[in-house]
Amino acid sequence: MSGLLRGRTFFKKYPMKKSYDIVIIGGGAHGLGTAYYLVKNHGIKAENIAVLEMNYIGAGGSGRNTTIVRSNYRTPEGIRFYERSMELWRGLSQDLDFNMMMSNLGHFTLAHTDSSVRVQRERAETNKVLGVDSRLIFRDEIAELCPELNMSLDVPYPIEAALYHPPGSVLRHDAVVWGYGSQFSMRGGHIHQGVKVTAIRKDSAGKCIGVDTSQGPIDAGVVMSAVAGWTTQVTDLAGVKTPITNHPLQAFVTEPVKPLLHKIIVSASLHTYISQTDRGEVLIGSEIEPYTTYSMRSTNTFLEHSTANALDVVPLLARLKIQRQWTGYCDMTPDYSPIMGKTEVDNFLIDAGWGTWGFKASAVCGETMAELIATNRTPDxxxxxxxxxxxEEMLVPEKAAASVSH
Amino acid sequence: MSHFHIKTPFGLRPVSEFSYGGEVRPPLAPDAPDEEAIAHLWLRANVAGVQKERWFHSSGTRRWYTIVRDTRTNLVLAQPGEEYTEGAA
Incomplete structure (x- = not known):
């Protein structure tokens, strides 16, 4: 019995070395995932990899997100990428020996207008061609699969149809961070918390050769930035410009209750998403703020709007009390797809533009960025x-599938 | 949406009446080379600090306004027509 309450140390502490082969800025799911796959898939010695985190491991987006994973995107590029992530998620608990508590609830994207139905149909058809289980369903089937939904026609936007994605799941976001981090650390990998990167050093040819940190300089063969909402602060140090703009996203959870909502519900038209977490809290979120800001202030306006919209969709939530509200940074890109890979500065890689779709990609990001670092070739x-x-004007437009932040 | 106000001929109006037009960038010369045009089209400074920016009063006067705002605090440092001087706020 006492074993159950035993404290567990996830990360070992090592003194910081003067030089590493690979320095990863950002100790979230993406950074730690990359470090883990570098060791596991490519046999790189863990002690030659450092993950630098200015806050604590799992702060920021990795520690506060909607925990939804799915692959019903719009473009073939996006679908293939997120589907690989789904494959990894399914095996991750075994792989990392850490229970991710993955609950396969099924994912609904509700359509309340004809144009939205058209978009969902397009997504369903593209998904099917690429082997992703996803289909358009209509009112009878919606009511049967999810009786909690308000199917009334006497609301401003009645539900017309839904994109149903049965593999859509939620999992425990902290477990992802701790799982990757502890496996990397157990193999001898260096994780340094509370270390802020203050400069990115380049040689005379403009090649990245290391970083300066709040705890001294580090030489590095490759530097990768995986800092999501703080990307501009890091890319500015390297002199790399990106199209990223920073928008905050708010969400809140209710008090925990017994399981009552058995599907993940998203409504693009009403800008809301609702799911019940493994702790029993109902998690509700909405759209990003429409303008650039670095303020993390949570607002009452948001609560007012998103509760109203959520109650339109699932009225039985009306008597739940709100427990916590928070705000996080989203590094948005113009086409709602990430920015990954090499930059014009040699040996400086970025994994950025994660806006509101970062968590679900962390597994595949780790895998692909590790492959890029190890082989110096960008994976397909x-x-x-x-x-x-x-x-090159070769955008990957995912706004239809990613703009309501879930 | 956090709350601040933008000055119009009809007084201070809440930001919820406006659409964001992004950071102010120097106009692109008609004969600018491709690289410059591409950078102008896509790349952004995304400043964490003082930013000059454009807003369209979509639910109101239907006009464009230029303000200076601190993106970390959302304090408006200069309303339309006002000059921004550093440290004035």
Whole structure:
């Protein structure tokens, strides 16, 4: 019995070395995932990899997100990428020996207008061609699969149809961070918390050769930035410009209750998403703020709007009390797809533009960025997300599938 | 949406009446080379600090306004027509 309450140390502490082969800025799910796959898939010695985190492990987006994973995106590039992530999620608890508590609830994207029905149909058909279980369903089937939904026609936006994605799941976001981190750390990997990168050093040819940190300089063969909402602060240090703009996203959870909502519900038209977490809290969120800001202030306006919309969709939530509300940074890109891979600065890689779709991709990001670092070749899966796509006018438009932040 | 106000000929109006037009960038010369045009089209400074920016009063006067705002605090440092001087706020 006492074993149950035993404290567990996830991360070992090592003194910081002067030089590493690979330095990863950002100790969230993406950074730690990359470090883990570098060791596991490519046999790189863990002690030659450092993960630097300015706050604590799992702060920021990795520690506060909607925990939804799914692959019903719109573009073939996006679908293939997120579907690989789903494959990894399914095996991750075994792989990391850490229970991710993955609950396969099924994911609904509600359509309240004809144009929305058209978009969902397009997504369903593209999904099917690529082997993703996803289909358009209508009112009878929606009411049967999810009796909690308000199917009334006497509301401003009645539910017309839904994109149903049975593999859509929620999992425990902290477990992802701790799982990757502890496996990497157990193999001898260096995780340094509370270390802020203050400069990115380049040689005379403009090649990245290391970083300066709040605890001294580090030489590095490769530097990768995986800092999501703080991307501009890091890319500015390297002199790399991106199309990213920073928008905050708010969400809140209710008091925990017994399981009552058995599906993940998203409504693009009403800008709301609702799911019940493994702790029993009902998690509700909405759209990003429409303008650039670095303020993390939570607002009452948001609560008012999103509760009203959520109650339109699931009226039985009306008597639940709100427990917590928070705000996080989202590094938005113009086409709602990430920016991954090489930059014009040699040996400086970015994994950015994660806006509101970062968590569900953390497994595949770790895998593909590790492959890129180890082989110095951009994997096919992330080739479409290169930074140069904007200059080449080869965007990957995912707004229809990613703009309501879930 | 956090709350601040933008000055119009009809007084201070809440930001919820406006649409964001993004950071102010120098106009692109008609004969600018491709790289410059691409950078102008896509790349952004995304400043964490003082930013000059455009807003369209979509639910009101239907006009464009330029303000200076601190993106970390959402304090408006200069309303339309006002000059921004550093440290004035």
């Amino acid at each position: 899966l992330i080739e479409p997300f290169r930074l140069s796509r904007f200059a």
